Amino acid sequence: EDCQFLVGFTKEQQQICGRSLELMNYVLEGVVESIQACRAEFEGERWNCSGGLESVNSGGRVVEAGTRETAFLYAILSAGVTHKVTKACSSGRLKNCGCDRTLTGQEEWSGCSDNVAYGKAFARSLIDVREELVGMSHPSRALLNLHNNNAGRKTVELSMRTHCRCHGVSGACEMKTCWKTLPPFDDVSKRLKINYDNSKMVKLKKAGSQMDFAPQQQQPHSFNETDLLFTHASPSYCDLDLSRGSLGTSGRLCSNDKTATTDSCKVLCCGRGYVVVGEVTLVEKCHCKFHWCCRVECQECKRRVELYRCK
Structure with a gap:
C-alpha cells in the first residue's frame, strides 16, 4: 500500500x-x-x-x-x-x-x-x-x-x-x-x-x-x-x-529583447510571428547599497513591460 x-x-x-x-x-x-x-x-x-x-x-x-x-x-x-x-x-x-x-x-x-x-x-x-x-x-x-x-x-x-x-x-x-x-x-x-x-x-x-x-x-x-x-x-x-x-511553441510567451537568445520571439516562434498580449508591471530591486557589515539595502523600482505570445 x-x-x-x-x-x-x-x-x-x-x-x-x-x-x-x-x-x-x-x-x-x-x-x-x-x-x-x-x-x-x-x-x-x-x-x-x-x-x-x-x-x-x-x-x-x-x-x-x-x-x-x-x-x-x-x-x-x-x-x-x-x-x-x-x-x-x-x-x-x-x-x-x-x-x-x-x-x-x-x-x-x-x-x-x-x-x-x-x-x-x-x-x-x-x-x-x-x-x-x-x-x-x-x-x-x-x-x-x-x-x-x-x-x-x-x-x-x-x-x-x-x-x-x-x-x-x-x-x-x-x-x-x-x-x-x-x-x-x-x-x-x-x-x-x-x-x-x-x-x-x-x-x-x-x-x-x-x-x-x-x-x-x-x-x-x-x-x-x-x-x-x-x-x-x-x-x-x-x-x-x-x-x-x-x-509545439504556439501560444508560448516569448521575449522581444534583441539580446535574448533561446526565448526570443524570433527563435521560439519559429518564423510564425507573435502578438502583443498586454502589459505587466515588474517590481525589481534597484539602487542597492552595501553597508559594512553585513547588510544590503535596496529600493524598489517598477517598470512596465509588454508580453508577447507566439502565433
Whole structure:
C-alpha cells in the first residue's frame, strides 16, 4: 500500500520499494526535484521539458524517442534520486545508511561526509531494473538508457565538494578536519545541461554477442561515463506532433529583447510571428547599497513591460 505512488513501475521495482520504505519519500522528492530542475533548465527553449519526466513511467513519447532530450530526462531522473537518497543518508534519520566513513588520506577526515556510494547504488537498483527487463526485448534501447542513467549518477558523484576546518591555537591550522558534501541539486542540473549541449550521437553495433556504441560519422570514438548519448535527431519542437513528443511553441510567451537568445520571439516562434498580449508591471530591486557589515539595502523600482505570445 505504501508503494502505490509508484504508478507504472514494474513488479521488481515495487518489491524494492517494499524492502526500502524509509527511503521512498526521498525517492519521490528526488523525482519532483528532477522535474522542477528540468523545467528550469529548459524554460525558455523550444523544448521546455514538455512531455518529460511525468511520462517516464507511462510511455511518454519523449522518453521513447532516443533523442538528446531523452538522454537528459533519464540522466536527470537518475541524478535526482541519487542526490536525494545520498542527502537522506547523512541526515541521521535512516536505519540502513549513514555518513560515509570510508574516506582516508593525509587530512583528518571527520564530520559527516555524504554517502554518495549508497545513493548511487540504491538509485541503480531501483531505476536500472526496468531497463534490464526492457533489454530482453529491446537491447539497444536499454543499453542507451542504462548509459544515460549512469551518466546522471556519475555527474552527482563528480559534483562532490571537499570542506575543511582548521583547528589550533589562535586559528593556526595545526590540525585539519575535512568532509565531502553534495552541492544543491541546481549545480548538478546545470552540469547535466552542459552535458546535454555537448551530447553525442551514436549508433549501436554488435560486438560478439553484446551490443556496444559506435560514433556517428566524423565524431571521436571515445565516450566517457558522463557523456549523454542519443541515437535519433530531435524534432524542431516548433509544431504540435504528439507522435514525437512535441507540443509545439504556439501560444508560448516569448521575449522581444534583441539580446535574448533561446526565448526570443524570433527563435521560439519559429518564423510564425507573435502578438502583443498586454502589459505587466515588474517590481525589481534597484539602487542597492552595501553597508559594512553585513547588510544590503535596496529600493524598489517598477517598470512596465509588454508580453508577447507566439502565433
